[in-house]
Every structure is written in C-alpha cells, then in structure tokens.
Amino acid sequence: MARHEVRLAGFGGQGIILSGYILxxxxxxxxxxxxxxxxxxxxxxxxxxxxxxxxxxxxxVDYPVLTRPDILVLMSQEAAIKYSADMADDAVVLIDDDLVTAGAGRMVYGAPTTRIAEEMGRRLVANIAMLGFLTGATSVVGRAAMEEAIRTTVPPKTIDLNLRAFGAGFDHGQRAVS
Incomplete structure (x- = not known):
C-alpha cells in the first residue's frame, strides 16, 4: 500500500471527527x-x-498534512463544496447519496448511509455505516481492524448497533466496487 490521504467531511453533529479518529x-x-x-x-x-x-x-508518515486527498468521504453537500477542491485527479469519492450530489468526472461511489442508520433506529450511526462503506470499497484498512477500533471506541451499550451499521455499510462498499 502506498500513502493514503483520506478526508472525511460532513456537517457538525454527524460524527465526522469521531469517524476520523476511529479510522x-x-x-x-x-x-x-x-x-x-x-x-x-x-x-x-x-x-x-x-x-x-x-x-x-x-x-x-513523513509529512502529516494532506496535500492531495486520494480518498474523499462526503456526508453533506456543503462539505462537498468546501472540501473537494484539492483532491487528487484519480481520487475515489464516497458519498451518502441521499445527502450529496456527485460531481462529474470522478470515481464516485454512493451508499444511503444515513438511511441505513435511520432504518436501524439511530441516525447517529450513519458515520459508522459510512466507515463500513469506506472499508468495503477501498483497501485502506482491513475489516477486522476497523471493527476492533469501533468496538474499543464506542460506548459499550452501542457496540452491537455500531457493528451492524458498519456491516451494512461494508456490504454496500463491496457491491459498489464489484
């Protein structure tokens, strides 16, 4: 694997910062x-x-700052506008396709991660569904590693829900790239 520069973007309250931490x-x-x-x-x-x-x-990591993100995860249209300008020409873009309209000319994959979370009864796990989508669609981090990071980060009473959301997103990611 070469260096990967991943930017996850959305709006405050979606758990974007937590997602980056878990990744x-x-x-x-x-x-x-x-x-x-x-x-x-x-x-x-x-x-x-x-x-x-x-x-x-x-x-x-010899330079800890993103220069040209090669993976961009977008969970809001405002974030897509604000954070997309400097991505690499061959960047993979992953979107919540209920909330973001894809731009033309990019390798864009979409999954309904917010809807997945809502169907599970907790919109708050949309970020975890998106991490599943990221993991299923790319080779940045292995599934077992991501599941362990989720298990050791989220509140104990929400582990099963978060892992279910992750699994649903992962399945979408696998289908998107196959």
Missing part, C-alpha cells in the same frame, strides 16, 4: 500501519461543515 486508530493500532489524524471545523457547534483528515502509510 486512524484502526490503521495504527490494529492494522500495523502508521497514521496521523487531524480535524477542522467552523465555529458552529452543530450544522457547519467539518472535516477529519487521516494520513495512512505502511511506513512512517
């Missing part, structure tokens, strides 16, 4: 990779565009 944790603690995580968000507590950025590499 970095999965890579660094459970998948034997090096990872660096950073976050950015506006002054709004909820509702404004925010992003989590994770650099993942088999070797030591």
């Amino acid at each position: 970095g944790k999965a890579a660094a603690l459970y998948d034997g990779k090096d990872a660096v995580f950073s976050q950015s968000y506006g002054p709004e507590a909820r509702g404004g565009a925010c992003a989590a950025e994770v650099v993942i590499d088999d070797d030591a």
